[in-house]
Amino acid sequence: MAFRITQPVRHPDVDRAGIVYFPRFYDFFHRAMEDFFEQEVKLPYWQLEETLKVALPVVRIESDFDRPLQHGDHVTIQLETLGLGRHSAVLGYEVFRPGATEPASRSKMVLCCIALPSWEKAPLPAQVREAFERHRKA
Secondary structure, three states, rough: OEEEEEEEEEHHHHOOOOOOOHHHHHHHHHHHHHHHHHHHOOOOOOHHHHHHHEEEEEEEEEEEEEEEEEEEEEEEEEEEEEEEOOOEEEEEEEEOOOOOOOOOEEEEEEEEEEEEEOEEEOOOOHHHHHHHHHOOOO
16 A cells, blocks of 8 residues: 655745746655655654664656646655565655646656665665565555
């Protein structure tokens, strides 16, 4: 089952045409991931380094922007796990306008788990893996 958050499109999110400026979608995705860690991993994302001695940098992104979002829209951002490796997770994101059945944007991101401070590849911590497993796309 997908993890979902809802948030408004705010003034700083839009460009002069009045629609969401495409890099802001990546902010939306990251907010969803931060909420996912807080609620599902039971660890704030920013504490990964301090608590688990790992980081999860993005190493690949593919995105499609199909429909515009406007200032004031209350959008739903959906996160699902598309795949898990020993050291990586593939996450799928979709952003929906209110009442829409088709996403305005979708993205696939690959995260690689690295140990800190060495920056060497590391296995996904068990509590992170378990949370991603619970939200694996059917």
